Amino acid sequence: MKKILAYLLMFSMAASLVGCSSSNNEEEVEEETICIAAAASLENAFEEELIAMFNEEYPNVTVEGTYDSSGKLQEQIEGGLEADVFFSAATKQMDALTDEDYIDSDTRVDLLENKVVLIVSTNSSLDLKKFEDITKAGSIALGDPASVPAGQYAQEALTNLNLWDEVNTKASFGTNVTEVLNQVAEGSAEAGVVYATDAASMPDKVKIIAEAPADSLATPVVYPVATLKNSKHSKTAKAFVEFLQSDKAIEVFEKYGFSKN
């Protein structure tokens, strides 16, 4: 019985790894499935509104989103993930994949901007007033700077503010920005650095203390989107990227806290 259960769990776990399953190419009524590899901070906007909106125009297309840190997605694409569109939270990962010839650079659009903010839990007893007060927290959640754009931006801002060394000793590195957000919401970390859009997704659990000071971030927090060269659905993928630039899509993004670049 335990063996059956163990096998069942094994298969279901293996199946859940397939974030973007390979698509069926059928002849006439073009039932298509495209795979969007998008930064974790985009998940809510996509899953709650944008994909449905896209389906109003293109009902025969199934959009499967896989969301994680842009670094992880870059790894997966390099490892063979059959994504059709890549929407990263920083230019670093997009540039890297472009250099490695995965990206159809004609389709690239540096579409959105986001803000980097310091957050605490709504139940927090800490008295933080500005971004630099992050050092008052006993434990801090950040994205792993090696792979999470939110972590990269946090590191850059804190380094420019001469606070990185101190923060680093108390920082827990999350594997993606949503994890960081949840860790602050749960209170495990007393403070964290995420995007304004993430903070806005949990207004009852976290509150924004301050934005990263304007002069601390030289790299603009820009989200580029592009289609992949070896996509088997490049027409539909390009249509999706076109859709993302449309007024009504931008309206949705702005609703979630992003701004047009």
Next chain:
Amino acid sequence: MDYSPLIVSLKTASFSIVITFIIGILAAWLVISRKNEKVKMILDGLFTLPLVLPPTVAGFILLYIFGVYRPVGKFFIDVFNFKIAFSWPATVIAAFVMSFPLMYRSCRGAFEQVDPNLMDAGRTLGMSEWKIFWKIQFANARPGVLSGAILAFARGLGEFGATSMIAGNIAGKTRTLPMAVYSKVAGGDYDGAYVYVAILIVIAFIAIVFMNYFAYKEGKKGKRK
């Protein structure tokens, strides 16, 4: 090369194996000494559960118990002014919970293998049940118990999912070897990952070899020549 993940891992695994060893043996004794079959099965199911659950699920449950705003976590903050989440002891808790089923099952199996005649002999001599357990059952099951401990140690060393949920990933404090590997790979630093992976494999391999050695000794037991 940053050796702190190795040190954190060894500290965590060493601490947790001591706890796992003691509680695993007691849990096994608890189950085998139950007369009611149903109680036995329920307890066994409970004790084996972390083995069957994916570590992230176990971690999720631990977070719901030890998290800052959750019952036990809040209690520790209010009474002892100690935050369990994101502390080093949390790595020990995670390692203990995930490795406990291995220790428990190995012990239970080893105890149940002991010839009941030996224990009955003890009863005819008027020994208390507790003494019988220690002097006869445990003494004869030692190789099995030790191999269970080694298995649990290796499992505690390799624990990742549950640890990352309640202990976080703080360099030098809660970043264990498995988490360091994950961080390196996610960041594209495969060379850095190789070193940690190699260390983990070597330690795990040594653990398995020791386990085989004890199993071999157990097999030799009882053979006169």
